Amino acid sequence: MKPPITPALVVRRAAMEANLAAMQAACTGAGDAGGVRLRAHGKMHKCSTLGRLQIEMGAVGLCCQTVGEAETYVHAGIGDVLVTAPVPPWGWARLAALAGRTRVGAVMDSAAQAQQGGTAALAAGVVLDAYVDVDPGMGRAGVAPADVAALAASIVAQQGLRYAGIQAYCGHHQHLPPAQRAAAHADWTVRLAALVAQLQAAGLAPEQVTGGGTGTAALDLAAGVYTEIQPGSYAVMDVEYGDLGDLPFAPALFVAASVVSANHASHVTIDAGHKALHPNGPASRVVLPPGSAYRPAGDEHGAIIPPNGASEGDLVWLQQGHVDPTIALHDALFVADEDGNLERWPIDARRASL
Amino acid sequence: MKPPITPALVVRRAAMEANLAAMQAACTGAGDAGGVRLRAHGKMHKCSTLGRLQIEMGAVGLCCQTVGEAETYVHAGIGDVLVTAPVPPWGWARLAALAGRTRVGAVMDSAAQAQQGGTAALAAGVVLDAYVDVDPGMGRAGVAPADVAALAASIVAQQGLRYAGIQAYCGHHQHLPPAQRAAAHADWTVRLAALVAQLQAAGLAPEQVTGGGTGTAALDLAAGVYTEIQPGSYAVMDVEYGDLGDLPFAPALFVAASVVSANHASHVTIDAGHKALHPNGPASRVVLPPGSAYRPAGDEHGAIIPPNGASEGDLVWLQQGHVDPTIALHDALFVADEDGNLERWPIDARRASL
Numbered sequence: 050m051k052p053p054i055t056p057a058l059v060v061r062r063a064a065m066e067a068n069l070a071a072m073q074a075a076c077t078g079a080g081d082a083g084g085v086r087l088r089a090h091g092k093m094h095k096c097s098t099l100g101r102l103q104i105e106m107g108a109v110g111l112c113c114q115t116v117g118e119a120e121t122y123v124h125a126g127i128g129d130v131l132v133t134a135p136v137p138p139w140g141w142a143r144l145a146a147l148a149g150r151t152r153v154g155a156v157m158d159s160a161a162q163a164q165q166g167g168t169a170a171l172a173a174g175v176v177l178d179a180y181v182d183v184d185p186g187m188g189r190a191g192v193a194p195a196d197v198a199a200l201a202a203s204i205v206a207q208q209g210l211r212y213a214g215i216q217a218y219c220g221h222h223q224h225l226p227p228a229q230r231a232a233a234h235a236d237w238t239v240r241l242a243a244l245v246a247q248l249q250a251a252g253l254a255p256e257q258v259t260g261g262g263t264g265t266a267a268l269d270l271a272a273g274v275y276t277e278i279q280p281g282s283y284a285v286m287d288v289e290y291g292d293l294g295d296l297p298f299a300p301a302l303f304v305a306a307s308v309v310s311a312n313h314a315s316h317v318t319i320d321a322g323h324k325a326l327h328p329n330g331p332a333s334r335v336v337l338p339p340g341s342a343y344r345p346a347g348d349e350h351g352a353i354i355p356p357n358g359a360s361e362g363d364l365v366w367l368q369q370g371h372v373d374p375t376i377a378l379h380d381a382l383f384v385a386d387e388d389g390n391l392e393r394w395p396i397d398a399r400r401a402s403l
Numbered sequence: 404m405k406p407p408i409t410p411a412l413v414v415r416r417a418a419m420e421a422n423l424a425a426m427q428a429a430c431t432g433a434g435d436a437g438g439v440r441l442r443a444h445g446k447m448h449k450c451s452t453l454g455r456l457q458i459e460m461g462a463v464g465l466c467c468q469t470v471g472e473a474e475t476y477v478h479a480g481i482g483d484v485l486v487t488a489p490v491p492p493w494g495w496a497r498l499a500a501l502a503g504r505t506r507v508g509a510v511m512d513s514a515a516q517a518q519q520g521g522t523a524a525l526a527a528g529v530v531l532d533a534y535v536d537v538d539p540g541m542g543r544a545g546v547a548p549a550d551v552a553a554l555a556a557s558i559v560a561q562q563g564l565r566y567a568g569i570q571a572y573c574g575h576h577q578h579l580p581p582a583q584r585a586a587a588h589a590d591w592t593v594r595l596a597a598l599v600a601q602l603q604a605a606g607l608a609p610e611q612v613t614g615g616g617t618g619t620a621a622l623d624l625a626a627g628v629y630t631e632i633q634p635g636s637y638a639v640m641d642v643e644y645g646d647l648g649d650l651p652f653a654p655a656l657f658v659a660a661s662v663v664s665a666n667h668a669s670h671v672t673i674d675a676g677h678k679a680l681h682p683n684g685p686a687s688r689v690v691l692p693p694g695s696a697y698r699p700a701g702d703e704h705g706a707i708i709p710p711n712g713a714s715e716g717d718l719v720w721l722q723q724g725h726v727d728p729t730i731a732l733h734d735a736l737f738v739a740d741e742d743g744n745l746e747r748w749p750i751d752a753r754r755a756s757l
Contacts, residue, residue: 054471055491092702114703115674117408134703137409137661137674138716158664161715189700190664190672220701307491310512310544318544320469320491323683323728329702345683346543347574348446348727349468349488361515362492373702374677377732380754400734 050389051364055307056321058376059391060384064301065099065285071297072266072283073107079270088112088131088259090281093373095398096382097125099284104128110152112279113398116140121398123147131155131259133216133279135162135182135190141169144177145209154178156216158192160203167207178213179204180259183244185219185237194244201253214255215248217241218279223264227295234268241274263290263298287372288331302382303336304367304375306351311361316344316352319365323348325378330371337366404743405718409661410675412730413720413745414738418655419639420456425651426620426637427461433624442466442485442613444635447727449752450736451479453638458482464506466633467752470494475752477501485509485613487570487633489516489536489544495523498531499563508532510570512545514557521561532567533558534613537598539573539591548598555607568609569602571595572633577618581649588622595628617644617652641726642685656736657690658721658729660705665715670698670706673719677702679732684725691720 052059076087089103092114100111100122110129113119119130120143131154136144147153148170157163157179170177181200184191192200197215204212222233241258248254261269261278269278282290285302306321322345326333335341338357346352353365369375376382382394406413430441443457446468454465454476464483467473473484474497485508490498501507502524511517511533524531535554538545546554551569558566576587595612602609615623615632623632636644639656660675676699680687689695692711700706707719723729730736736748 054493134674135663135672137663139408139661158666159715184666188667188670189704189706190666192666307493309489309491312512312538312544312546312550313542316542318489320488323681324731327677328682329677329699348683348731350543352543361513377678377702 050385050391052305052383052391055305055364056325057305058379058382059303059305060285060382061301061303062384062386064299065384068284068286068298068301069103069106072280075266075270076278077107085270085275086257086277088277088279089284090114090133090279091118091122091398093281094284094376094382095396096394097122097127097397098394099382100127101125103284109277112281116143117400118398119144119147119153121400123151123153125397128152131178131180133218135159136166138165141165142173145169145173145175148175148177149173152178154180154213156180156182157200157204158182158190160200163200163203163207163210167209170209176209176211179207179210180213180257181215183215183217185217185241187219187221189220194240197244198248198251198253201248205253212253214257214259214276215244217258217260218262219260219265220262223262224289224293225264227293230264231268234265234272238272238274245274263296264293282372285372288334288368288370292331300368302369302372304333304369306365306367308353308359308361308363308365309350311356316354317356317359317361318346319351319353320349321367322346322350325349325375326351326367326369327371327374327378329374330369332370334368334370335365336368343367404739404745406659406737406745409659409718410679411659412733412736413657413659414639414736415655415657416738416740418653419738422638422640422652422655423457423460426634429620429624430632431461439624439629440611440631442631442633443638444468444487444633445472445476445752447635448638448730448736449750450748451476451481451751452748453736454481455479457638463631466635470497471754472752473498473501473507475754477505477507479751482506485532485534487572489513490520492519495519496527499523499527499529502529502531503527506532508534508567510534510536511554511558512536514554517554517557517561517564521563524563530563530565533561533564534567534611535569537569537571539571539595541573541575543574548594551598552602552605552607555602559607566607568611568613568630569598571612571614572616573614573619574616577616578643578647579618581647584618585622588619588626592626592628599628617650618647636726639726642688642722642724646685654722656723656726658687658723660719660721662707662713662715662717662719663704665710670708671710671713671715672700673705673707674703675721676700676704679703679729680705680721680723681725681728681732683728686724687721688724689719689721697721
């Protein structure tokens with residue numbers, strides 16, 4: 050298959066759909082078959098076409114990491130969004146405007162946020178679902194488990210908010226090797242279950258306990274505490290998750306680049322650099338030609354070392370180390386069927402406030 | 404000043420305009436006052452509003468690093484563009500279509516590209532300006548000086564191409580400390596002058612000798628060989644160029660982010676991570692609060708360490724290590740006048756083929 054432009058993100062549709070089906074089946078079959086809700090994370094793909102497919106296949110809605118993502122998804126017809134990171138001050142009125150159209154939730158990690166969110170919702174005549182963001186030891190955002198009940202009470206006190214539960218996202222567990230990951234997860238599960246029991250005792254039982262990601266999904270589903278999980282990367286995978294070796298998802302997203310210069314024996318130059326392949330995470334891996342390595346060579350170029358037969362005008366194929374920030378650099382996913390036909394899916398949430 | 408969303412790129416208009424004026428004055432006053440052409444590099448800002456301002460102030464046109472940038476700029480009314488990197492196979496027909504509207508040039512580093520470009524231009528009934536891309540020892544693209552005359556002859560043989568000269572971009576000199584930079588530049592200038600003399604003797608005198616960047620601009624202008632220079636970063640600057648210490652341009656672009664979480668004594672969390680602050684180049688520098696450092700904390704978040712008084716809801720200001728790939732992550736520049744009024748300039752060339 051040959052995308053119309055390069056560099057281009059190309060998705061193998063069959064592999065992606067198999068990944069979506071596998072995660073949905075795992076969720077449906079969990080919770081002693083009562084099921085655990087799948088709320089796929091839209092921050093990974095920023096693509097409402099892919100988000101709608103996840104929902105058609107059984108997801109209850111999408112997670113968003115930014116207000117801009119929530120706006121894009123709601124305007125694209127997605128009916129239930131949850132903003133999974135604390136909202137900046139300017140964001141509350143915009144979320145309240147969205148909540149006039151569909152169910153909108155947001156996590157909070159301070160009483161000030163509860164007050165701002167509640168005030169904005171009240172002014173707009175809507176109700177926002179509010180979740181206490183629990184810090185499971187990542188140190189990025191969230192409140193310590195000991196402070197969750199107090200913040201839940203602040204949320205309950207806000208007329209514009211509906212207390213919907215708690216979020217606990219263990220980002221620091223996602224990429225651990227299997228045995229360490231299971232141990233860290235088991236330890237955290239005990240603490241999370243204790244927190245839920247404490248909230249129940251205080252009359253603040255969480256309707257939803259949401260969290261989890263691609264790396265811990267199997268553990269999250271088996272834990273018996275989460276009512277909803279939030280994985281993102283499973284849909285297309287990347288080098289970082291693939292190399293864990295224990296996840297039942299296939300690589301489905303590749304970057305196609307053109308060889309634009311071939312005047313050296315040591316390497317050829319492709320039209321993909323810092324602006325097309327985000328350097329966060331493991332290095333981009335060259336899939337074709339096999340046996341070559343990729344090295345960035347500026348904002349718009351990279352070197353394929355050695356060329357291994359790649360010559361001027363050829364396509365080179367790579368897999369990304371960490372898929373999320375690379376997708377955020379592009380305009381579209383080119384989704385390929387088994388015959389190599391391509392469909393263009395806009396990365397439409399790549400806009401506004403990132 | 405307070406941008407309507409965060410993270411946001413905010414440009415101090417006075418500082419930017421002073422940078423544009425300083426570079427234009429240096430170009431106008433060079434070449435023993437016959438002037439050296441300024442063709443500002445549009446890959447840095449990807450913003451046609453800023454590009455038009457550069458042309459209003461005296462630039463002859465814009466450089467582009469991609470076909471997509473050239474398309475955006477021409478459709479936005481910019482009248483003379485040069486693609487400064489070898490064009491992938493799919494790009495020639497698109498450039499030829501643009502050349503029906505305005506002057507379009509492209510560099511080439513192989514006879515195959517000359518053939519493809521010439522064929523596309525002929526088919527479209529246009530003429531493309533063609534430049535031989537010379538590799539001054541960067542090893543990224545371009546032909547060795549010894550091979551320039553042969554490629555120039557291939558260009559001359561193509562009916563759809565007009566042989567317009569040569570390009571020599573010394574990217575590997577731009578960030579050297581002042582003394583090393585001057586020495587490397589002097590060495591290269593001798594070789595470049597010899598190449599030009601050789602081409603003249605062969606009846607292939609280059610009308611234009613184009614190249615150079617922000618780091619070497621003063622040297623390029625004094626060298627007496629370049630007829631046109633291609634700087635980009637001078638317009639807004641970044642940490643990498645500012646820290647060289649010898650460039651007469653002021654920092655004019657800053658990133659504003661919101662503190663969204665403040666539950667730790669060690670740091671506060673802002674809404675700017677890998678997707679808002681590209682990690683290439685030196686680390687992002689915290690301007691406000693003074694004395695703090697920035698550390699990425701995921702795709703959408705970062706930590707300000709220590710908080711130094713920043714609290715939830717506050718704006719934090721940063722300067723970027725390497726400005727080009729960070730601008731390419733955003734939708735707009737918010738251009739601030741001295742009263743703090745903001746104008747939104749779309750980063751409209753952030754699209755299509757990057």
